[in-house]
Amino acid sequence: MILASGSMTGAVLSLAAAAAYAVPAAASARLSQRAARWALVLAWALHALVLGWTLLGDPPRFGFAPALSVTAWLVLTVYGVERELFPQLQARWALAGLGSAAVLLALVFPGTPMHASTPLLPLHLALGIASYGLFAAAVVHAWLMRRTEQMMRQAAEPQAGLPLLTLERLTFRFAAAGFVLLSATLLAGLLFGESLYGRAWRWDHKTIFSVLAWFAFALLLLGRARFGWRGRTAVRVLYTGSLLLLLAYVGSRFVLEVVLRSNA
Numbered sequence: 001m002i003l004a005s006g007s008m009t010g011a012v013l014s015l016a017a018a019a020a021y022a023v024p025a026a027a028s029a030r031l032s033q034r035a036a037r038w039a040l041v042l043a044w045a046l047h048a049l050v051l052g053w054t055l056l057g058d059p060p061r062f063g064f065a066p067a068l069s070v071t072a073w074l075v076l077t078v079y080g081v082e083r084e085l086f087p088q089l090q091a092r093w094a095l096a097g098l099g100s101a102a103v104l105l106a107l108v109f110p111g112t113p114m115h116a117s118t119p120l121l122p123l124h125l126a127l128g129i130a131s132y133g134l135f136a137a138a139v140v141h142a143w144l145m146r147r148t149e150q151m152m153r154q155a156a157e158p159q160a161g162l163p164l165l166t167l168e169r170l171t172f173r174f175a176a177a178g179f180v181l182l183s184a185t186l187l188a189g190l191l192f193g194e195s196l197y198g199r200a201w202r203w204d205h206k207t208i209f210s211v212l213a214w215f216a217f218a219l220l221l222l223g224r225a226r227f228g229w230r231g232r233t234a235v236r237v238l239y240t241g242s243l244l245l246l247l248a249y250v251g252s253r254f255v256l257e258v259v260l261r262s263n264a
Helices: 008-026 033-055 064-085 092-108 120-153 164-197 205-227 231-259
Strands: none
Touching: 008 033, 008 092, 033 064, 033 092, 064 092, 064 120, 064 231, 120 164, 120 231, 164 205, 164 231, 205 231
């Protein structure tokens, strides 16, 4: 069944984080750069507290919505670092809206209690979610890249604020890093599946979608290295792999938690 939020403290933190994200998302045009930046930093910190309360609570909880919440937080972390390196990067309002939606979704669907049978399980989940975050960052940069291309064709001023080649280079760097972590996640599941989940590797929906995503990302990186893929072709393959990866864990857990209402 769908579980309610674990405590009043967690609910208050979640609502505070969502409200803090809503400020730069809804009022970005009326805020100064400094005010918008600090509003996003506050929201990011509150979001971190929410995740700590959920993932390290008693008992810790996890599911499709917390996975999306962690992914959104990782993307915002990447954005915060990049803003220090590239102050002209413009994606604050969209990412703040993403953060607010992710926090509220995790408040409504906080997941199921997680019982770690081995210390390897948290590490395995961390690798998988980190790969989600890196691929999500690659998708954000690919979206910015496509938007910049379209605005250049229309002779308009690019809103992303970064040169097209820089966005392309960052997109593939995040995709390559995500591919490494996804490979490590799948390898750990193959070698230590019985220790992690009490059963050996098996071809369920999560595994099939994960392997298909791995092949899509491998094709993307091979096409980039061998044939110089870029632009629309590369973005389509990246989007396809990301969708398959989203269906792997988030999709399967959504079916279990919401459609079937199972605590498994």
